[in-house]
Amino acid sequence: MSRNSPLALRLNTRAMVKTPHTLLDPMREYGDLVWLSNPNRWLVLSRSAALEVLRDPNLHVxxxxxxxxxxxxxxxxxxxxxxxxxxxxxxxxxxxxxxxxxxxxxxxxxxxxxxxxxxxxxxxxxxxxxxxxxxxxxxxxxxxxxxxxxxxxxxxxxxxxxxxxxxxxxxxxxxxxxxxxxxxxxxxxxxxxxxxxxxxxxxxxxxxxxxxxxxxxxxxxxxxxxxxxxxxxxxxxxxxxxxxxxxxxxxxxxxxxxxxxxxxxxxxxxxxxxxxxxxxxxxxxxxxxxxQTSARYATKDTVISGQHIAKGDAVQLSLQAANFDPLAFECPHAVQSGRPKNVxxxxxxxxxxxxxxxxxxxxxxxxxxxxxxxxxxxxxxxxxxxxxxxxxxxxxxxxxxxx
Ligand code: HEM
CATH class of the missing domain: 1.10.630.10 (Cytochrome P450)
Incomplete structure (x- = not known):
């Protein structure tokens, strides 16, 4: 989802903590990374994008x-x-x-x-x-x-x-x-x-x-x-x-x-x-x-999950969403062994x-x-x-x- 997408996704932080899956799961259809119009920032939803963000030297706390x-x-x-x-x-x-x-x-x-x-x-x-x-x-x-x-x-x-x-x-x-x-x-x-x-x-x-x-x-x-x-x-x-x-x-x-x-x-x-x-x-x-979340901002232009992130952009990681990413954790609500490392x-x-x-x-x-x-x-x-x-x-x- 691009920064200029006509879709104006908003994030209700209280609802995110109360019922995280109800709020975050439907957002996944827009990609690993979605642009929020309120507050103005990227929201990271997948485990792979979360790991990219956490390891990117251009993204600072x-x-x-x-x-x-x-x-x-x-x-x-x-x-x-x-x-x-x-x-x-x-x-x-x-x-x-x-x-x-x-x-x-x-x-x-x-x-x-x-x-x-x-x-x-x-x-x-x-x-x-x-x-x-x-x-x-x-x-x-x-x-x-x-x-x-x-x-x-x-x-x-x-x-x-x-x-x-x-x-x-x-x-x-x-x-x-x-x-x-x-x-x-x-x-x-x-x-x-x-x-x-x-x-x-x-x-x-x-x-x-x-x-x-x-x-x-x-x-x-x-x-x-x-x-x-x-x-x-x-x-x-x-x-x-x-x-x-x-x-x-x-x-x-x-x-x-x-x-x-x-x-x-x-x-x-x-x-x-x-x-x-x-x-x-x-x-x-x-x-x-x-x-639940961790925040970064871009000190330089960078790319996360194929998405251009401009210098100065804020990036919010939903660690919760990343840990329930169905592509990384099959049946994410089930308690299972043999899972990949979570974030x-x-x-x-x-x-x-x-x-x-x-x-x-x-x-x-x-x-x-x-x-x-x-x-x-x-x-x-x-x-x-x-x-x-x-x-x-x-x-x-x-x-x-x-x-
Ligand atoms: C279940 C328990 C815990 C969880 C889920 C947890 C989670 C986290 C997360 C997500 C971060 C990274 C935040 C970021 O990158 O923005 C962090 C950093 C940190 N946590 Fe924990 N934490 C836990 C318990 C503790 C405890 C018991 C201590 C020590 C008393 C502690 C000390 C720290 C420290 C010092 C950092 C900073 C690391 C750094 O920036 O280099 N944490 N923790």
Whole structure:
């Protein structure tokens, strides 16, 4: 479809997150890449075009700094905490800043990986035990939403009583993603400020802990300044990037497994028809595709999937559409083994730094769910309001009670 096509396709972002397939599937008939008149940009729908975009050196990431600064001026409000978070998120940058941040995340994740997984395993058991005791629970609010912050709290020495506040403050809605309202952004900013302050206390170089030493080493070895302020901002980005994303994979992934098995799932049983655990992890990630979209702009004229993209054009990838591309994934809604690599973690130079870790955390969750016996879906599911990360805010389930 050319940029001047008389077809004026519009994208309703809220509908895209709510019912992605209803909205995106009909667009495929216009090609791998469609031009949207509102907002003005290319939308990428196929896996092959998505991979081309992710690997194209002429397509750069889209920092949100300018738009946040404009909002700040227009509404005369202080959004400095959001700006600080954006400064530390690698996929808000290209060039030397990106290289330094990518290195810092890779180093930190490499050095804390084993401890992170140990703490995840312990937290997962504890949270599921609580549900097991009562025979039911909310897999979203009572489990998936809490894991990353609980694990972080455990590693960084945040007392359990403070972790809920950390969780509330580091949801992506209103911070990294375009906020749906200014009020939401203002509230998110105030919460981020208080978390930053607390993280600065924890980051003071004189109060040493193994975790904080690893944070400091990751920064220094990546050529970044190691101060209480830089540690706190780096850790804020760490919290923002890992919470909702993992919650999305867990909740949307489990909901899909439940639905495709008639509402009841017995992962450990002999008649369970699902692929082995490693394939199941990949399928949960593909089917959930928590990060719905990713944006780029052309720094030079380029060609994607045979389509000319002019310098300055914006390109939005629907990772969700790419992961349900029927040409790449036969029967895309089915859970199957032997699939090609999906793009839920992005690709190219911005490929998610935590991909290996997340695959292990999901495998831990599946092992724990396997020991619970038969899990049943209960009514009351609701999607979170986020516009970039798709996850359930509530996912009630029944599990066999231990009592
Ligand atoms: C299921 C869970 C996750 C998913 C689906 C996911 C997805 C993604 C995607 C799509 C990108 C690329 C964005 C772009 O190119 O515009 C990305 C980048 C990144 N993610 Fe994840 N992510 C997950 C979990 C995590 C966790 C737990 C962390 C760390 C705490 C993390 C850290 C990062 C970092 C540092 C980058 C930036 C890479 C770069 O720009 O070089 N992610 N992630």
């Amino acid at each position: 889209w920092t949100r700094r300018n738009s946040v600064e404009r909002l700040q001026d227009r509404f005369d409000m202080d959004l400095s905490a959001v700006l600080k978070a954006l400064d530390w998120i690698p996929f808000m940058h290209d060039g030397p800043r990106h290289a330094a941040l990518r290195s810092a995340f890779a180093r930190l994740l490499g050095s804390i990986g084993t401890d992170y997984l140990k703490a995840y395993e312990q937290t997962s058991s504890e949270l599921l035990e609580v549900m097991q005791e009562s025979g039911s629970g909310d897999f979203a609010a009572g489990y998936a939403d809490r894991l990353h912050v609980e694990v972080f709290g455990h590693l960084a020495g945040v007392p359990p009583s403070e972790r809920h506040a950390f969780h509330c403050a580091t949801a992506l809605d209103g911070t990294v993603q375009a906020a749906s309202t200014v009020a939401k952004m203002q509230k998110a900013c105030a919460q981020l400020d208080s978390v930053l302050e607390r993280l600065q206390d924890l980051s003071k170089t004189e109060t040493t802990s193994d975790f904080m030493d690893q944070v400091g080493a990751a920064l220094i070895q990546s050529g970044l300044e190691d101060t209480a302020v830089s540690r706190s901002e780096f850790l804020l980005a760490f919290l923002l990037l890992g919470g909702d994303t993992q919650a999305g994979a867990l909740t949307v992934g489990l909901a899909h497994l439940l639905d495709s098995n008639g509402g009841t799932l017995s992962l450990g049983s002999d008649d369970c028809q699902l692929p082995d655990k490693h394939c199941l992890v990949d399928e949960m990630i593909r089917i959930s595709t928590p990060v 839920a973690f992005g690709g190219g130079r911005h490929l998610c730094s935590a991909m290996p870790l997340v695959r292990k955390t999901l495998a831990i969750t599946l092992s724990h769910l396997e020991t619970l016996g038969s899990i049943e879906a209960l009514p009351g599911r609701t999607l979170a309001e986020d516009l970039t990360v798709r996850r359930f805010a509530h996912l009630p389930i029944r599990i066999p009670s231990r009592l």
